[in-house]
Amino acid sequence: MADITILGSGGFGLALAIMCDNAGHKVTVWSKFQDEIDAIKRTGELKAKLPGVQVNKTIELTTDISCVKNKDMVILGIPSPFLREVCESVVPYLESRTIVVNTAKGLEGGSLKTMCCVAKECFPNNHVAVLTGPSxxxxxxxxxxxxxxxxxxxxxxxxxxxxxxSNDTFRVYVNDDVMGCEIGGSLKNVIALAAGVCDGLGLGDNTKAALMTRGIREISRLGVAMGAKLETFGGLSGIGDLIVTCCSMHSRNRRAGILIGKGVTPEEAVRQVGTVEGYVCTKNAWELSKRMGIEMPITEQLAKVLFEGEPAANAIKNLMGRPNRNETESTFLS
Structure with a gap:
């Protein structure tokens, strides 16, 4: 049995808490929001995020950030824009023996660093890992x-x-490529948002298949340039996470994209859906691609739709009208 604190009582943080508690671990969940904690204690569930899922009474719920003391593992379930702020508040209480596991997917605004890089800067004396994949x-x-x-x-x-x-319903694989796992998990949200736009426009399976296939190409192109291993993007954190996020209505990125494709403004779509990690990540990924000199046409066109007012239908035409290429990456890059 491990003593685990999960920072963040959103859907994924709470899901991991329930899973870990069912597996026999001692689990504490921290939230910044007292009303959220009170709602869970009062109703036994978090209706806004996981309706109908009972939160075990054996899970400790708190707003006291010092709950990270004396823990075997601290899991970060914080949306990427707020990760550094929360990590910095944890620093006075975290022991060096505690393993920090990041589940946030995104790039930090300004620095364009991955979330594990942010966590490592905050916790230089701790082991930091990423946990990601289609989940x-x-x-x-x-x-x-x-x-x-x-x-x-x-x-x-x-x-x-x-x-x-790992348990009967949650299987964890090991990979040595931290950068690849993070880039795959983060940028798949960008492609999923674009896939939702295609759905909202009423385009077909052919379009989505093309978008996903070329999407994983540009994700891997950026990842390899940042030091990741190409084979990582054929695994769970690459194509696996891309499939589930592009194709499921559980995906907030896809749902927001559908609204945008139907004519809702990007800002309003994000307001309606809630946390849409791909929205901010699109802007940051486009900036990173320019900084790295990596061509990412899908990300570029989506950024123009989200932040420059480009009509979504025009973005599709721009992608379809690009100069003819050879599919193999070596020829493409030459």
Whole structure:
């Protein structure tokens, strides 16, 4: 049994808490919002995020950030724009022996750093790992069989996470490529948002298949330029996470994209859906691609739709009208 604190009582944080509690671990969930904690205690569920899923009474709920003291593992379930702020508030209480596991997917505004890089800067004396893959909170919480991947700079740490979190319905694989796992998990939200736009425009399966296939190409192109391994993007954190996020109505990125494709403004679509990690990540990924000199046409066109007022239908025409290419990446890059 491990003593685990999960920072963040959103859908995925709470789903992991329920999963870990069911597996016999001691679990504490922290939230910044007292009203959210009160609602869970009062109703036994978080109706806004996981309606109908009972939160076990054995899970401790708190707004006291010092709950990270004396823990074996702290899991970060914080949306990427707020990760550094929360990590900095944790610093005075976190012991060096505690393993920090990041589940946030995105790039930090300004620095364009991945979330593990942010966590490592805040916790230089701790082992930091990423946990990512095709894992909708709604299904993890309901014990739907799920596979994810963990990666850290220390393989023994990855094995500890694997052995601690794996159970009958949650299978954890180990990967040594932290950067690849993070880039795949973050940028798939961009492509999923674009896939939703295609759905909202009423386009077909051919379009979505093309978008997903070329999407994983540009994700991997950026990832490799940042030091990731190409094969990582054929795994759970790459194509696996891309499939589930582009094709499921559980995906907030896809749902927001559908609204945008139907003519709703991007700002209003995000307001209606809630946390849409791909919205901010699109802007940051486009900036990173320009900084790295990497061509990412889907990301570029989506950024223009989201932030420059480009009509979505025009963005599709722009992508279809690009100069003819050879599909193989070596020829493309030459």
């Amino acid at each position: 909708h909170a709604e299904e993890v919480a309901r014990k739907v069989p799920t596979t994810v991947v963990t990666a850290s700079d220390d393989r023994e740490v990855s094995y500890y996470i694997q052995n601690t979190l």
